[in-house]
Amino acid sequence: xxxxxxxxxxxxxxxxxxxxxxxxxxxxxxxxxxxxxxxxxxxxxxxxxxxxxxxxxxxxxxxxxxxxxxxxxxxxxxxxxxxxxxxxxxxxxxxxxxxxxxxxxxxxxxxxxxxxxxxxxxxxxxxxxxxxxxxxxxxxxxxxxxxxxxxxxxxxxxxxxxxxxxxxxxxxxxxxxxxxxxxxxxxxxxxxxxxxxxxxxxxxxxxxxxxxxxxxxxxxxxxxxxxxxxxxxxxxxxxxxxxxxxxxxxxxxxxxxxxxxxxxxxxxxxxxxxxxxxxxxxxxxxxxxxxx
Amino acid sequence: xxxxxxxxxxxxxxxxxxxxxxxxxxxxxxxxxxxxxxxxxxxxxxxxxxxxxxxxxxxxxxxxxxxxxxxxxxxxxxxxxxxxxxxxxxxxxxxxxxxxxxxxxxxxxxxxxxxxxxxxxxxxxxxxxxxxxxxxxxxxxxxxxxxxxxxxxxxxxxxxxxxxxxxxxxxxxxxxxxxxxxxxxxxxxxxxxxxxxxxxxxxxxxxxxxxxxxxxxxxxxxxxxxxxxxxxxxxxxxxxxxxxxxxxxxxxxxxxxxxxxxxxxxxxxxxxxxxxxxxxxxxxxxxxxxxxxxxxxxxxxxxxxxxxxxxxxxxxxxxxxxxxxxxxxxxxxxxxxxxxxxxxxxxxxxxxxxxxxxxxxxxxxxxxxxxxxxxxxxxxxxxxxxxxxxxxxxxxxxxxxxxxxxxxxxxxxxxxxxxxxxxxxxxxxxxxxxxxxxxxxxxxxxxxxxxxxxxxxxxxxxxxxxxxxxxxxxxxxxxxxxxxxxxxxxxxxxxxxxxxxxxxxxxxxxxxxxxxxxxxxxxxxxxxxxxxxxxxxxxxxxxxxxxxxxx
Numbered sequence: 001x002x003x004x005x006x007x008x009x010x011x012x013x014x015x016x017x018x019x020x021x022x023x024x025x026x027x028x029x030x031x032x033x034x035x036x037x038x039x040x041x042x043x044x045x046x047x048x049x050x051x052x053x054x055x056x057x058x059x060x061x062x063x064x065x066x067x068x069x070x071x072x073x074x075x076x077x078x079x080x081x082x083x084x085x086x087x088x089x090x091x092x093x094x095x096x097x098x099x100x101x102x103x104x105x106x107x108x109x110x111x112x113x114x115x116x117x118x119x120x121x122x123x124x125x126x127x128x129x130x131x132x133x134x135x136x137x138x139x140x141x142x143x144x145x146x147x148x149x150x151x152x153x154x155x156x157x158x159x160x161x162x163x164x165x166x167x168x169x170x171x172x173x174x175x176x177x178x179x180x181x182x183x184x185x186x187x188x189x190x191x192x193x194x195x196x197x198x199x200x201x202x203x204x205x206x207x208x209x210x211x212x213x214x215x216x217x218x219x220x221x222x223x224x225x226x227x228x229x230x231x232x233x234x235x236x237x238x239x240x241x242x243x244x245x246x247x248x249x250x251x252x253x254x255x256x257x258x259x260x261x262x263x264x265x266x267x268x269x270x271x272x273x274x275x276x277x278x279x280x281x282x283x284x285x286x287x288x289x290x291x292x
Numbered sequence: 293x294x295x296x297x298x299x300x301x302x303x304x305x306x307x308x309x310x311x312x313x314x315x316x317x318x319x320x321x322x323x324x325x326x327x328x329x330x331x332x333x334x335x336x337x338x339x340x341x342x343x344x345x346x347x348x349x350x351x352x353x354x355x356x357x358x359x360x361x362x363x364x365x366x367x368x369x370x371x372x373x374x375x376x377x378x379x380x381x382x383x384x385x386x387x388x389x390x391x392x393x394x395x396x397x398x399x400x401x402x403x404x405x406x407x408x409x410x411x412x413x414x415x416x417x418x419x420x421x422x423x424x425x426x427x428x429x430x431x432x433x434x435x436x437x438x439x440x441x442x443x444x445x446x447x448x449x450x451x452x453x454x455x456x457x458x459x460x461x462x463x464x465x466x467x468x469x470x471x472x473x474x475x476x477x478x479x480x481x482x483x484x485x486x487x488x489x490x491x492x493x494x495x496x497x498x499x500x501x502x503x504x505x506x507x508x509x510x511x512x513x514x515x516x517x518x519x520x521x522x523x524x525x526x527x528x529x530x531x532x533x534x535x536x537x538x539x540x541x542x543x544x545x546x547x548x549x550x551x552x553x554x555x556x557x558x559x560x561x562x563x564x565x566x567x568x569x570x571x572x573x574x575x576x577x578x579x580x581x582x583x584x585x586x587x588x589x590x591x592x593x594x595x596x597x598x599x600x601x602x603x604x605x606x607x608x609x610x611x612x613x614x615x616x617x618x619x620x621x622x623x624x625x626x627x628x629x630x631x632x633x634x635x636x637x638x639x640x641x642x643x644x645x646x647x648x649x650x651x652x653x654x655x656x657x658x659x660x661x662x663x664x665x666x667x668x669x670x671x672x673x674x675x676x677x678x679x680x681x682x683x684x685x686x687x688x689x690x691x692x693x694x695x696x697x698x699x700x701x702x703x704x705x706x707x708x709x710x711x712x713x714x715x716x717x718x719x720x721x722x723x724x725x726x727x728x729x730x731x732x733x734x735x736x737x738x739x740x741x742x743x744x745x746x747x748x749x750x751x752x753x754x755x756x757x758x759x760x761x762x763x764x765x766x767x768x769x770x771x772x773x774x775x776x777x778x779x780x781x782x783x784x785x786x787x788x789x790x791x792x793x794x795x796x797x798x799x800x801x802x803x804x805x806x807x808x809x810x811x812x813x814x815x816x817x818x819x820x821x822x823x824x825x826x827x828x829x830x831x832x833x834x835x836x837x838x839x840x841x842x843x
Contacts, residue, residue, distance in 0.1 A: 021309070025309075181668055182663045182664075182665055182668035182669030183668065183670055183671040183672075183674075185627060185661075185663070185669070186661075186663060186669045186670070186671075186729075186732065187671070188627060188651050189625065189627070189651075189656070189660055189661055189683070189733075190682045190683035190687065190732070190735075191652065191656050191657070191683060191686030191687040192651055192682070192686055193651055193652060194648065194651075196686075201671050201674075205671070205672060205673060
């Protein structure tokens with residue numbers, strides 16, 4: 001690289017060009033981003049696109065197998081399964097995004113503080129995080145929802161709490177190795193207070209590995225929310241939600257009505273799969289070193 | 293007799309994001325039995341890639357595209373992976389640049405040597421330990437029985453390198469490839485390690501390839517030298533001849549840029565320039581009185597040092613790793629709180645302000661620092677522009693437009709092309725990153741600049757340019773420098789006075805020329821002796837004579 005190299009595009013254009021490269025470089029990332037956009041599209045426009053009202057029952061058409069009218073069949077009350085699966089995307093995605101955002105913010109703040117200041121901050125937060133990790137996480141989430149009350153908000157809080165240790169640990173490790181790095185020292189010399197050094201200089205550099213954690217956790221959070229609904233906590237019928245639909249549909253599998261549980265289950269699987277694939281791509285996107 | 297190693301027309305290619313890049317092309321050299329070949333070049337010249345190609349351990353994406361590599365008549369390019377496995381270690385040993393990274397951190401060093409011996413059927417499980425102890429004894433490690441049970445982190449850098457040498461030589465290879473074996477080691481340790489390698493290869497009749505960026509080192513230990521530039525060998529000749537009559541302009545440039553006794557700062561540059569005037573020292577700027585630091589674990593890193601730096605004066609602080617020079621500079625820099633002693637800047641004691649509060653202190657801008665490793669000292673997510681603007685934002689009251697103008701003025705001052713300001717650190721070369729670091733340090737117009745080995749990570753030709761830039765800036769701005777370094781020859785170029793530090797104490801202090809010419813303390817003398825120096829430029833003497841004879 002010499003001084004003679006012409007200037008390259010900067011700012012947003014450079015970011016988009018880099019994004020295009022990341023997608024081209026790895027077809028898996030391309031598929032993951034396409035699926036992610038598809039899921040987001042369903043969440044936003046699902047209720048508009050749904051061919052039937054997801055709550056409207058029609059006893060005359062109960063338990064019909066998939067057909068041209070009802071792509072995913074109908075359930076025991078005659079509701080259209082396709083419409084319900086489509087409409088449920090928004091709720092499931094909202095729960096998991098809110099939960100992951102909450103635990104990302106709280107967990108990374110706690111972990112970054114522990115990694116930067118060490119000492120008693122580290123000792124106290126470290127033990128709290130260990131305590132959370134000591135419980136079987138799903139049982140802990142069940143306990144929290146049962147104790148706080150059976151609402152969607154409480155599912156969000158419970159999912160956020162059980163995900164928090166992962167962010168706290170990753171952030172702590174990533175910040176601790178950069179605490180005495182040259183650029184952190186240089187930032188102090190430039191007149192940045194400790195908080196600024198941490199927030200503006202060290203933490204952004206810890207983002208790439210946190211992004212991988214974020215997308216893995218998204219999948220996990222969807223599964224968790226659906227799991228809680230499956231066992232009857234949180235979202236209540238007749239609200240369309242993948243977990244409840246699988247739970248209700250499970251009773252009918254024995255009698256041959258497989259479509260009730262399979263389609264919401266596939267939707268759940270697709271969402272989890274997408275978020276798990278997204279991790280590497282997100283990391284490549286936020287790491288400036290991958291840009292050349 | 294055929295040569296032990298014969299490389300001809302070697303071309304190595306790497307598949308990268310921007311297509312296929314050839315890192316090495318048309319490289320040919322031979323190595324006779326018992327001969328030591330030095331491969332010299334700056335970073336990116338392809339010297340390491342060449343040796344990796346010989347060992348067939350190229351990184352992912354790299355491949356030998358053309359050429360022939362034959363070792364004792366065996367074509368290494370055609371050899372199967374199984375055959376290469378037998379050759380590596382048993383026939384060709386390799387010493388890596390960073391000894392700590394080359395050792396498995398969770399396995400005792402004796403075991404690691406034993407593993408290699410067992411792998412090449414030189415020992416059985418029962419005899420491996422004893423043979424490993426023997427190997428450690430061969431590299432002159434004291435108390436090898438006990439050391440065999442040590443983990444790498446329990447050993448010093450020099451000791452780790454000895455273990456790596458023991459590993460490389462355990463199976464009595466006929467060829468040893470040493471890739472920058474002493475980078476990161478102190479000069480006295482470097483001398484001990486190089487003498488050991490030279491002694492062992494001679495005693496065992498081995499051939500060796502020494503890859504280094506240090507011409508002095510190559511001159512002292514090699515029979516022949518191959519100079520590499522941009523993936524090509526530009527010159528191969530016996531050592532003495534290379535130094536007496538460098539055939540290629542690049543070799544001459546490299547030799548010129550190397551700091552050596554008798555050379556002045558401007559002599560290092562390709563194009564001569566008038567020497568920058570040194571500002572006349574004024575009143576005392578920084579007074580340090582019996583400064584001491586004892587860490588929480590009881591280690592007394594600095595045991596009461598006192599010194600004065602006057603306005604416009606440059607003081608060199610020289611010592612080996614662990615001598616307390618970095619701790620001292622961190623305390624003066626107010627990144628670390630001293631245990632006792634005073635730090636007076638312009639008569640005010642800045643040591644009383646805790647390091648945690650000093651970033652918000654009004655005197656923060658008066659004392660700044662250029663870091664050792666420019667790469668590490670720049671935030672990977674900040675563009676050069678933002679890095680330079682950061683101290684301006686925090687420490688000055690400049691508005692947005694004035695700040696932007698100041699950043700560009702600073703970039704021009706340090707010779708950084710303006711179009712590079714929007715690049716990230718990883719898109720800049722080493723010299724460019726050093727310039728960004730200097731511009732950032734200058735942003736608040738400091739009175740005292742601490743230079744912490746600012747050129748240690750740079751190639752010699754870039755080091756020469758950066759040192760000259762620092763001298764120009766001093767003449768222009770009248771700053772004082774505290775230059776922290778392990779290299780006396782480099783310190784002498786820039787400093788008026790020199791302090792030599794050892795074990796947390798200052799053992800010698802004085803005028804730079806005096807300390808270099810007539811060192812009073814035996815430690816200073818051993819430091820000077822250990823630094824390998826290339827033979828003086830032959831071309832320089834006649835040139836100066838002609839200049840003098842001219843009317």
